[in-house]
Amino acid sequence: MSTDTTRKDADPVTTGTINPLALSVEERPGRGRGVFASAPIRAGTVLEVAPVLVLTKEQWEGGRMDDTVLGEYGFCWARGGMALGLGIASLFNHSSTPNVNFVRNFAAGTITFTTSRAVDTDEELCICYSADETKLWFLPNGERPRPATPSDDGDGLERLAALQLAPDDAEREAREDKERARETRRQAGGNTHSAKEARRAKWRAKQEKMRNGGNSEIVAPQPVAVASGSGLLSEPTSHRSQDSDRTVTSGSNTVFGQTETRADLPPPLHSDSNKLRSEVPAEVPPLLEWDEAGPSELPETQWGELRRARGPIEIEEEAEDDNSALIQVWALDASPGTLMKEVLDFTKKGVPLDERMRHLKRVRRITDEAGEERVLVALAMADTANEDELRALLSSYDERLGALPLVVVDTPRSAAKTTEQLAVRNTYWPVLYTPGVQRYSNARGFSGPKLAWVRAGIERVLADALAAKARGELPVAVYVTSPPESLYPQSDGFIPPTDGLRGAAADTRTSCDHPLRHGVLNAIASVARLRTVPPFSEITPSRNGADYLLTSMSLFVTHEPCVMCSMALLHSRVREVFFVFPRPRAGGFEGSFGVHSRRDLNHRFDAWRWTGPVDAEAYAIPDNVEI
Ligand SMILES: C[S@@+](CC[C@H](N)C(=O)[O-])C[C@H]1O[C@@H](n2cnc3c(N)ncnc32)[C@H](O)[C@@H]1O
Incomplete structure (x- = not known):
């Protein structure tokens, strides 16, 4: 299978550069004209600030523009209107792994096209019309920009492999798709809704065909859209447009709907590399080794302290105390x-x-x-x-x-x-007495054995993180387990955890080349996997709420988890989390987020920061990286 995405073996119908950046417009089978780079272009280069012609919603719909060729060229605009981009704006083809972002400026009546990463000579420049490809009115086909490489400018997270069709397959598919598209339109009789339905059905059929071995390629999962910018609120529209899943946010009207798309994601979290979930062995990591006698033998200075993570609620409670x-x-x-x-x-x-x-x-x-x-x-x-x-x-x-x-x-x-x-x-003034569970800001409520057990968990993730670092990963590790029965809290509402369930994980965003392979997500995924296989799959929940992924479990992690991972922990109903290194810029517990203890969320858990002697340098990660 060829993954060549350059124009060298193509048959250009238009050559010659059309602007100072040496862009050219060329035609390709199955996708019509497109914009190509005639020289390398750096990430962040403005390719064009294209003026637009705007049609109001009424003009567009009244004129039945969707039934004309213009329907394929409109950009969604303010208040349900549609805009036609002048210059090369209308000639960018679609890719789910685009190398060009676009930002609309309603006030100025322009769309700015900027490279989202470095682009090679001869590479096609593509934007993403829709992160949800089922919303496209054609089957994306043929050439795509080459996948980003580690040497591209940018944050390194865009190194996602694009899946390709072999050229022969691509051409045949393109011809068939065009034919089917024409047929679909004839059948739809210009009715946008049914045309869309037909397009989706066709897309589903194609995916089904590929899954069933009609094509040896792996089907790319639904792309994930990362939207940025803010803009006017627009009404939902049924227009075909080059941004059919428009970002709808409120705020300034100068930037709107810039959408980056990450497609062709690696396999789901439960899986390992390219293996299917069911092929990955479900592993239970060993039990924590700990000395029930407690930490008394350790000198105080080596033991360290536990501090409750201070989100807004803890700060308020401290003031109340x-x-x-x-x-x-x-x-x-x-x-x-x-x-x-x-x-x-x-x-x-x-x-x-x-x-x-x-x-x-x-x-x-x-x-x-x-x-x-x-x-x-x-x-x-x-x-x-x-x-x-x-x-x-x-x-x-x-x-x-x-x-x-x-x-x-x-x-x-x-x-x-x-x-x-x-x-x-x-003695100052009589006040109400509202007894509640006292939440200490330090480990005052912990027994000696519990402290020893926590210490063992901390030691384990610190060691695992160094091992992960030696493998080339970030120095992050996670271990999730139930507390030993002797340490179960005595409170009435305590739900006993699932016996024997445990998980361990490292952060694998480096080796998996995937921005979401955070350690905490990986650990939750491994528990989820275990829950699908015997003996865990055969356990009937003891009561309502007992079978969330991490019900009544304790999790140890080297670094304070990011907001996303903190929310995942919350959804999993974890009971307590112990971490070592705070992440002031991106952590989900301390600072303004306090995900673990918010009154407006439906689960709260304890989050503790361990402050013992540790070689922080060995675990250093840049501040802006979310763990
Ligand atoms: C805005 S135009 C892009 C320029 C167009 N290729 C041309 O020749 O004028 C949108 C149309 O281009 C085609 N197109 C865009 N991206 C494509 C892709 N990835 N695969 C196949 N066709 C594509 C579709 O026919 C779509 O309706």
């Missing part, structure tokens, strides 16, 4: 208490309750230094009203209240979660 955090409140001195009924009425009807005071009881009774009983009533936050305003409000409600003294008092900032907190806070 601080007994000295106070807020200032206006209180009415209602002593000796003869007007208490009127004062309490005023607190209910005369002044709105500030949310920040919900945890405060209304009334405080104290005995002053002279031995007199005093009754204070909390009215409002000191920062919301001054004394004159508050007195006027009291007077207008009941003149006698306006004559009572007002004082500013220090009160606790939040309710008490423990009896110790309650005792301290009540």
Whole structure:
């Protein structure tokens, strides 16, 4: 099978360069004219800023443009309109592995075409019309840009192999496709919807045929679109267009729908290289070796510490645990208490309750230094009203209240979660007592054996990561397991984990040439794989929620996982995660994300950072790489 994607063996009908970048327009069987590079072009080169002719939605649809040849050339535009690109804009053919990105500027009425990677001499320049190829109105065929290589400028993640048809097959397929396309259009009678349906059916049929051995090629999985830029909201359209899965985002109207496409992805996560999932052995890594006696034999300095990962909720909770955090409140001195009924009425009807005071009881009774009983009533936050305003409000409600003294008092900032907190806070002002599970910010709640077990998990991933590094991978490793039964938490809601289920993985984005082979995803995938084979496939879940991929399991990982992996952990219902190296720029736990403990998500888990002595240099990864 030839994978030659250059024009040297083609039969050019148009030669000669057409702009300073030495681009040429040439015709190819099965795909018509296309734009070609006559010299190497660097990544990020602007090929053209093409002016456009815009037709409104009404003009386009009223004129039934989709039924004309123009239907094949329109770019989706603002408010459902369609634009025809002048210059070479309309001659870029489609590829699911494009080497050209395009960005629309509605205000300027232009489309800018830029190379997304380095392009070789004679290579065809292609854009991606749609990340979802079932939405195309033709079967993509023939030449494609060559796959990106490691030497291309860019982030190195675009090195994805393009799948090719052999030239003879390609030509035959192209002829057949054209014929079928004509037939489809005749049958569809210009009805865009049914034409689309027919196109999809045809595409599915072709995929089926290829799967069944009609063609020895592997069928490329659905490409993944990575969209960037922001733009006007547009209504969904049934137009054929060179961006049929338009990016629809709100924001500035200068950039719209730039779509990069990664296609021809390697096999799914459960698989190994090109093997099918079912061919990959399902492996359970060995149990953690640990000393139940605990870490007592280790000098303190070698043991290290565990700190709860600090997302926004943990930061808020830390503030709540601080007994000295106070807020200032206006209180009415209602002593000796003869007007208490009127004062309490005023607190209910005369002044709105500030949310920040919900945890405060209304009334405080104290005995002053002279031995007199005093009754204070909390009215409002000191920062919301001054004394004159508050007195006027009291007077207008009941003149006698306006004559009572007002004082500013220090009160606790939040309710008490423990009896110790309650005792301290009540000395300032009586607060509500809302006991809950105490979430310590350090390992205070961990038993010695649990600490020893955690230590063993940390040691294991640190060693595995160095082994991965020696193999040429990133120095990242993951180990996921159930805690030993002796360490099961005593809480009522604890669901026992699936017995014997364990997974281990490294980050394999380097060896697999795939940007999504993060260690955590690989580990979850290996557990998923195990759950499909005996004995795990035969286990009936003990109760609702027991059969998520990582229900009640603990995961050790060298580096703080990225947001994507953190969400995958959340969806898998992991119970706790221990990591060593924080990733301030791209981590999903600490900083502003706090994926593990968000109140707006449907599962929360504990995330702990281990801070022991370790050769951080050996595990260093650039800040902007997501783990
Ligand atoms: C915007 S035009 C591109 C220029 C066109 N090839 C020409 O000769 O004018 C879109 C049309 O090009 C053809 N085309 C684009 N990409 C293709 C591909 N990958 N395989 C086959 N045909 C393609 C389809 O017929 C499509 O309707």
